[in-house]
Amino acid sequence: MEDKFDCIIVGGGIAGLSAAMMLARGNARFLLIERGEFCGAKNVSGGVLWGSDLARLVPNYWEEGLGFERFVNHRRLTFMDEQSAFSVDFKSRHFEETPYAGVTVLRSVFDAWLADRVQEAIDASDQAEESFMATDILVEEILQEDGRVVGIRAGEESFHSDCVIIAEGVNNLLTRQIGLEKDYVPDTYVAVGVKEVLKLDERKLMDRFQLSGRSGLTNEFVGMCSDGVEGGGFLYTNRDSISLGLVLGMRDLRDKKKTPYDVLNGFKEHPAIADMIAGAETVEYSAHVVSTGDIRGIPSEIYTDGAMIVGEAAHLLLNAGKAIQGMDYAMRSGILAAETALAAKEKQDYSSSMLSNYRTALENSYVLKDMRSFQDAVHLLHQEQMFGAIPNLICDFGRQFFTIDSEPTPKASSMMRASIKRHASYWELVKLGLKGARAI
Ligand SMILES: Cc1cc2nc3c(=O)[nH]c(=O)nc-3n(C[C@H](O)[C@H](O)[C@H](O)COP(=O)(O)OP(=O)(O)OC[C@H]3O[C@@H](n4cnc5c(N)ncnc54)[C@H](O)[C@@H]3O)c2cc1C
Known part of the structure; x- marks a missing residue:
């Protein structure tokens, strides 16, 4: 075996595993290092993987039916005040066609499953004996010589490669080490995600959420779910469990002196949620930092001589109200970085000018195009009215509209x-409406 890999991947999350799959298929000699006991052991996610890239990595994955929990054919957006919930609900047969538009996943299951598929691809490649995935190892340092990345150090061991793909996730310490991310990341670029997995008998779950076969529901929440803190909530159905959680602004939590755990408990007690999770037992609680999707959080550059940054390590994520897109962005960026690494191998040129093709490919993909197009929506979501006045106003209107009380009924x-008068001003609404119309 030669003493140098074509590529080393740091991190066996979705971005790292996606890159690994492409490298294995391209017959590259690579090493993937994951600090968790197994891929997925350290990963948290609310859990909808959007888009069709999974089918590119594992064609016809739905036939085997493993790895994912449910495909999404039913979507709901709910506005909440203290006592009420007003929803926009959409269910469609179109979402039942494969490849699915979205599947719910539990990361400890999904990442481990994807790692097994990568191992199969390695076994089938020309480098079956010389490519490896190693777990339970922490990469402590990115090695550099004359300003170019040449490998990694883990404990006493150093490994060298022509190129390193850094897929370490949002706490991007190694990215900072090589100077691509500032030491200080403003707290408005990151939020706190908290999530519980609640176990519920599969039959009960299917009846309660009107599911059939492997179909599933996603429900996003705005308003009282976050107890006045900037942020929103989510509920996703798995096979026999529910993922319930919140993404909360870090600065706002601190300013309002609230803890994520207390806010989540309050959310669980809201009448709309309490009914949905009745009888379900919490089997997992997790908390994790997550990018807000502010494009200013992206490192100064996402490539350098001998290295590329992928996934949430590069703050690639969009949360513009409709969904959280972090996993599909991780997948696409991992794929594009691996394709760039394979082209660099072909030319034996791993210079930053060659690796800049990764940036170009990402700019031309939906990832950076959407992050740019929907920045106004990202910022709009963080405005105080979006988690206070607006959901309150919508619920107030809903309460009047759906009340039939043997009195003369006013026009809608x-x-x-009346609702606007109670919760906002016309002027405020016009301004928000104009901003909203431009943002989405
Ligand atoms: C509560 C919550 C809900 C979310 N909901 C959704 C959702 O519904 N849909 C969606 O698309 N996204 C969602 N996200 C975002 C999504 O989880 C991330 O964007 C995605 O996981 C990023 O993937 P990644 O591979 O870049 O990083 P990660 O998944 O974080 O993987 C990084 C990997 O690198 C490993 N690692 C880190 N440092 C080292 C090191 N030094 N040495 C070795 N290994 C290392 C870690 O152990 C980990 O396995 C959510 C996030 C949170 C917190």
Whole structure:
């Protein structure tokens, strides 16, 4: 065996495993290092993997039916005040076609499954004896010589490669080490994600959420779910469990002196949620930092001589109200970085000018295009009215509209006027409406 790999991947999350799959298929000689006991052991996610890239990595994955929990054919967005919930609900047969538009996943299961598929690809490659995935090892240092990345150090051991793909996730310490990320990342670029997995008998779950076969529901929440803190909530159905959680602004939590755990408990007690999780038992609780999707969080550059940064290590994530897209961005960026590494191998040129093709490919992909297009929506979501006045106003209107009380019924327009008067001003609404129309 030669003493140098074509590529070393740091991190066996979605970005790292996606890169590994492409490298194995391209017959590259690579080493993937994951600090967890197994791939997925350290990973948290609310759990919808959007888009169709999974089918690119594992064609027809739905036939085997392993790895994912449910495909999403039912989506709901709910506005909450203290006592009420007003939802926009959409269910469609179109979402039942393969490749699915979204699947719910539990990361400890999904990442381990994907790692097994990568191992199969390694076994089938020309480098079956010379490519490896190693777990339970922490990479402590990115090795550099004359300003270019040449490998990694883990404990006493050093490994060298032509190129390193850094897929270490949002706490991007190694990315900072090589100077691509500032030591100080403003707290508005990151949020706190908290999540519980609640176990519920599969039959009960299917009846409760009107699911059939492997179909599933995603529900996003805005308003009282976050107890006045900037952020929102989510509920996703798995096979026999529910993922329930919140993403909360770090600065706002601190300023309002609230803890994520207390806010989550309050969310669970909301009448709309309490009914959905009744009888379910919490089997997992986790908390993790997550990018807010602010494009200013992306490191100064996502490549350098001999290295590329992928996934959330590069703050690639979009949360513009409709969904959290971090896993699909991790997948696509891992794929694009691996394709760039394979092209660099072909030319034996791992210079930053060659690796800049990764940046170009990402700019031309939906990842950076959408992050750029929807920045206004990302910022709009963080405005105080979005988690206070607006959901309160919508629920107030809903309460009037759906009340039938043997009294003369006002027209919907006058109900709306009354709600606006109670919760906002016309001027405020016009400004928000204009911003909203431009943002989405
Ligand atoms: C509560 C919550 C809900 C979310 N919901 C969704 C959702 O519904 N849909 C969605 O698309 N996204 C969601 N996200 C975001 C999504 O989870 C991330 O964007 C995605 O996991 C990023 O993938 P990644 O591979 O870049 O990083 P990660 O998944 O974080 O993987 C990084 C890997 O690198 C390993 N690692 C780190 N440092 C080292 C080191 N020094 N040496 C060796 N290994 C190392 C870690 O152990 C880990 O396995 C959510 C996040 C949170 C917190």
